Amino acid sequence: MALLPKRLTQLTLRQQEERSFYLFILPWLIGFVLFTGGPVVYSFLMSLTNWTGIKTRDWVGLDNYIHLLTLDPNFWIVMKNTFTYGIASVILGTLLALAVAILMNQKIPGIRILRTLYYLPSVTSGIAIAIMWGWMFNPKAGLINFLLSLFGIQGPNWFSSTLWAMPGLIIVSLWGIGPNMIILLAGLQGIPQQLYEAARIDGANRWHEFRYVTVPMLSPVLFYVAVITMIGSFQIFENVLVLTNGGPGTATRVFVFDLYQNAFVNSRMGYASAQAWILCVIIMVLTWLMFRISRRQVQYEVVEE
Amino acid sequence: MSTTLDPSTTTTLTYSPQSEENMRNLRRAKKVRRIFNMFLLYCIAIPGAILFLLPFLWMFSASLKASNEIFLFPPRWIPSPLHWENYTNALALAPFGLYLRNTLFVTLGNMLGNLVSCTLAAYGFARLRGRGKNFLFLLMLGTIMLPNWVTLIPQYVLFSSIGWSNSFAPLMVPAWFGWPFFIFLLRQFFMTIPRELEEAARLDGASTFGIFWRIILPLSKPAIATVAVLAFIGNWNNFLTPLIYLRDTNLHTLAIAINRFRGQYAIYYNYMMAVSVLVVIPVIIIFFIFQRYLIQGIVTTGSKG
Numbered sequence: 359m360a361l362l363p364k365r366l367t368q369l370t371l372r373q374q375e376e377r378s379f380y381l382f383i384l385p386w387l388i389g390f391v392l393f394t395g396g397p398v399v400y401s402f403l404m405s406l407t408n409w410t411g412i413k414t415r416d417w418v419g420l421d422n423y424i425h426l427l428t429l430d431p432n433f434w435i436v437m438k439n440t441f442t443y444g445i446a447s448v449i450l451g452t453l454l455a456l457a458v459a460i461l462m463n464q465k466i467p468g469i470r471i472l473r474t475l476y477y478l479p480s481v482t483s484g485i486a487i488a489i490m491w492g493w494m495f496n497p498k499a500g501l502i503n504f505l506l507s508l509f510g511i512q513g514p515n516w517f518s519s520t521l522w523a524m525p526g527l528i529i530v531s532l533w534g535i536g537p538n539m540i541i542l543l544a545g546l547q548g549i550p551q552q553l554y555e556a557a558r559i560d561g562a563n564r565w566h567e568f569r570y571v572t573v574p575m576l577s578p579v580l581f582y583v584a585v586i587t588m589i590g591s592f593q594i595f596e597n598v599l600v601l602t603n604g605g606p607g608t609a610t611r612v613f614v615f616d617l618y619q620n621a622f623v624n625s626r627m628g629y630a631s632a633q634a635w636i637l638c639v640i641i642m643v644l645t646w647l648m649f650r651i652s653r654r655q656v657q658y659e660v661v662e663e
Numbered sequence: 664m665s666t667t668l669d670p671s672t673t674t675t676l677t678y679s680p681q682s683e684e685n686m687r688n689l690r691r692a693k694k695v696r697r698i699f700n701m702f703l704l705y706c707i708a709i710p711g712a713i714l715f716l717l718p719f720l721w722m723f724s725a726s727l728k729a730s731n732e733i734f735l736f737p738p739r740w741i742p743s744p745l746h747w748e749n750y751t752n753a754l755a756l757a758p759f760g761l762y763l764r765n766t767l768f769v770t771l772g773n774m775l776g777n778l779v780s781c782t783l784a785a786y787g788f789a790r791l792r793g794r795g796k797n798f799l800f801l802l803m804l805g806t807i808m809l810p811n812w813v814t815l816i817p818q819y820v821l822f823s824s825i826g827w828s829n830s831f832a833p834l835m836v837p838a839w840f841g842w843p844f845f846i847f848l849l850r851q852f853f854m855t856i857p858r859e860l861e862e863a864a865r866l867d868g869a870s871t872f873g874i875f876w877r878i879i880l881p882l883s884k885p886a887i888a889t890v891a892v893l894a895f896i897g898n899w900n901n902f903l904t905p906l907i908y909l910r911d912t913n914l915h916t917l918a919i920a921i922n923r924f925r926g927q928y929a930i931y932y933n934y935m936m937a938v939s940v941l942v943v944i945p946v947i948i949i950f951f952i953f954q955r956y957l958i959q960g961i962v963t964t965g966s967k968g
Contacts, residue, residue, distance in 0.1 A: 381787075382783045382871075383787040389841045475712040485921055489935055494718055498736070618903075621819075637812055638809065
């Protein structure tokens with residue numbers, strides 16, 4: 359009789375904690391089932407149908423995927439555009455972010471203010487900013503072509519030119535390097551100073567320090583930033599909608615813009631769901647690659663040290 | 664004797680006023696080099712920062728120009744006279760007060776929803792034990808990487824089928840059921856709070872919720888501020904979901920309202936820029952007040968969410 363309540367309370371203490379755990383995460387758990395997990399499963403089922411948003415729909419198996427990958431000429435144009443945009447903005451964006459991060463890592467007065475100013479554009483995304491870029495790139499009266507004219511260059515028609523619309527979008531993407539700059543700056547500050555001192559004792563100059571200390575030590579962070587930027591650039595939407603509407607022709611028709619058009623303009627819900635799954639697979643592969651390579655990089659560092 | 668003695672050997676071996684002089688020269692040279700380096704850094708960093716801010720200035724300048732001044736070439740940076748009435752004229756073209764109210768309602772409502780649901784889930788994952796916790800946590804992390812384009816279509820189907828389309832519900836309800844990126848950010852912060860504080864409170868008879876409410880939350884103001892700011896900016900700039908769900912113009916948020924405005928007043932760049940300035944300014948002000956928290960959030964999680 360005296361033992362029983364004690365045992366009971368022992369049990370209930372653990373049970374109580376477990377109950378608390380589930381109560382605390384309950385909102386997220388419900389949200390996960392209703393708004394994420396459920397929809398993910400549903401999305402996959404939809405991708406196997408020819409659903410157009412009307413009641414009638416038929417199972418078509420993998421037809422949507424087969425059609426996308428082999429028959430739809432648009433799909434490969436879209437893939438090419440997306441990868442062009444992604445690779446160019448990753449390379450240029452990462453290099454620029456690295457250059458700015460190195461600059462911001464110097465101990466000079468006023469560096470905090472400068473850091474803030476470089477970061478500021480990154481918080482102001484959205485439609486208003488896209489509209490502003492349309493004005494910046496205006497062929498007749500935009501700032502970009504005015505600046506080019508100061509060097510005697512006749513600027514192109516940017517977003518109404520098949521050739522220059524994509525470079526225009528890539529230039530716009532470089533304005534938002536703020537978060538990457540901050541991540542790289544944190545990486546730079548995490549490099550032990552002793553490594554630089556040791557390199558200097560060995561007679562290294564600034565270039566040597568950069569090439570043989572900074573780059574290898576920073577490479578996991580650089581790679582992380584590159585992959586994050588790639589994943590982000592696969593989902594560029596607002597700038598395309600406002601600046602080019604996918605054009606001229608199909609010059610800037612990128613993945614999610616095409617997906618949006620299929621789903622919400624042409625009402626091809628099943629087809630667009632298949633596209634969403636292809637996007638998901640691409641991003642999963644990139645994420646997996648990131649974890650794999652970053653793990654290798656860390657080991658490589660340990661051996662090198 | 665004095666003619667044959669090599670002066671260099673004497674100066675290196677013994678004290679002489681000459682070596683003192685050398686040292687002073689060396690120190691001065693070093694200082695000059697440091698100042699020169701600093702000057703060089705400013706020469707790159709300051710023009711770079713101006714280049715990053717130029718689009719804002721260009722937008723602001725255009726918002727104060729007369730309609731015939733806007734296409735002037737070469738452009739005039741400071742319009743004369745300053746057409747402040749562009750702002751009142753532009754605002755009179757559409758019920759922007761209503762759009763602002765809608766935007767604030769959705770933005771603040773979602774911010775509150777995110778704060779409530781995410782702090783709860785984060786505390787559960789940071790501190791409480793329960794069966795399946797590790798699995799659920801991994802599931803939650805996995806959904807951070809999931810592109811929202813995968814769940815967009817099935818969510819649209821779900822919300823439409825229960826009659827929620829053309830209302831704020833699809834934009835706002837999910838915010839009350841957790842946001843994985845914020846849960847992760849908060850959990851990382853909660854993990855750093857010493858357990859002893861909670862244990863002491865538990866001995867004093869505090870309940871789990873009491874500990875969460877009276878100890879964890881007050882100690883987590885920086886992390887909560889980070890989430891609040893990120894949620895505010897994200898929702899303020901949000902374009903895609905309002906675009907898909909809100910058909911009734913009375914329900915429009917600023918983001919889609921200015922997109923519609925762009926279609927109607929395409930050649931009135933001065934008006935479009937005035938409206939864009941007004942939409943961007945709140946974000947800039949919030950950024951300047953809370954930038955510390957934003958940057959901390961990026962450093963903690965390696966992403967801006």
